[in-house]
Amino acid sequence: MVPISILDLAPIVAGGTASDALRNSLDLARHAEDWGYSRFWLAEHHNMPGIASSATSVVIGHIAAGTSRIRVGSGGIMLPNHAPLMIAEQFGTLESLFPGRIDLGIGRAPGSDRLAARAMRRGLDSDGDNFPELLDELRAFLYGSGTLGVRAVPGEGLNIPMWLLGSSGFSAQLAGELGLPFAFASHFAPEYLLPALHLYRSHFRPSSVLDQPYAMVGISVVAADTPEDAQRLATSQQQQALSLIRGRPGKLQPPVDSMDGLWTEEEKEMVRRRMAYTIIGDRAAISDRLQQIVRETGADELIATGQIYDHHARLRSYHILAEAAGLRN
Structure with a gap:
């Protein structure tokens, strides 16, 4: 089985608070470290009452400080929401605090609605078309030795692994052309998974980062x-x-x-399609479907999310997943 990581949305449950969610995320990360998961990533979303990871860089620091070995990162930072210099400095600070443990996953979507975009002072006409330019600027701050006339301190010269994330072909092709690792959000855009992976691999150019493609596939798992x-x-x-x-x-x-x-029958079908890469079942069912997904996609790594109301049941789900995948700490 390929390596498996966790994408945590720091879920705020009905009757709970953001404090509860963040405390539970740290508890999950500590268990994940013991169970042999490779990474623990957090996602940037805004104006979402059920997600506590909006200040993603801050939460990454919280998780990294409470663990000792597992890699911690963003899945992802929505770059159009931020000045690239600020992201370079934030992740440079995280890498300086937790050397060799920080991942920078970058996304093109806003992770918000138009009202949240206005509150973040983003241009409301932005549709992500300038994402390649923003990415070039971020890479220049991290790897360009002051070529922009402004230096990211800390940040410049640090070996922070950068990933491109996506749910369509745009980031897949760009990741291939830049020779970067690519993670696809098939847990909410399953119909585009295989075409995006084909685009990524067919456009891949070796780089100083990778000599061959490296694709991570997002799945959702609910195990009991x-x-x-x-x-x-x-x-x-x-x-x-x-x-x-x-x-x-x-x-x-x-x-x-x-x-x-x-739900209506139409809504039921919409949810079913959305959850095409959601695995629900006991250990045997999880193991069988994991192997099938790896065969279908050629994934080099899987990253799992699981929106489960009860924290202890969520821990049990990830423990079963670790067992089904044969993870070792």
């Missing part, structure tokens, strides 16, 4: 000791997907015995 328990736990994630489809994001809801009556 029985298939029935896993299916019930997964209704929290299904409710969350439904709320996003309806444009009403909220806190992560407790599981229910049945989704019947909560």
Whole structure:
């Protein structure tokens, strides 16, 4: 089995607080380190009542300070929201504090709606078309030895691994052309996964970073000791997907015995398509589907997320996943 990492959304559950979410994320990261996961990444989202990782660089520092070995990073930082110099300095600071443990995953999407974009002072006409220029600027600050006339201190000259993240072909092709590792968000854009991986590999050019493509595939996993328990736990994630489809994001809801009556047949099908790379089941089912996904995609690494309401059930899910994948600490 390929290496497996975790993408944590620091979920704020119904009845819980952001403080609870961040405390639980650190607890999960500590367990993940013991169970043999490779990385623990956090995602930038804004104006989302159920996600506590909006200040992503700050949360990365919190997780890295509470662990000792596991790599910690962003999955990802939404570069159009930020001045590249600020990201270079933030991640230069993180790398200086936690040498050899920080990953910088960069995304092109805003991770927000138009109101949040206005609050962040982003141009409302921005559609990500200037992403390559922003990325060039960030890379110049980190690797360019002051070529822009402004130096990122700390940041410049530090060996911070940079990844491109995406849910379409744009970042896939760009990552290939730049010779960077690429991570695809198939946990919410499954229909584009295989075409994006083909674009990445077909456009790959060796670089000082990589001599051959390295693709990470995002999946979602809800595991439990029985298939029935896993299916019930997964209704929290299904409710969350439904709320996003309806444009009403909220806190992560407790599981229910049945989704019947909560969604229409059309909405049920939309959620089903969205969760094409979600694995729900016991250890045997998880192991079988993991191997199938690796065969289908040729993934060099998997990164798993799992929106589970109860923290202890979430820990158990990731423990089962580690067992199913044969991870070792």
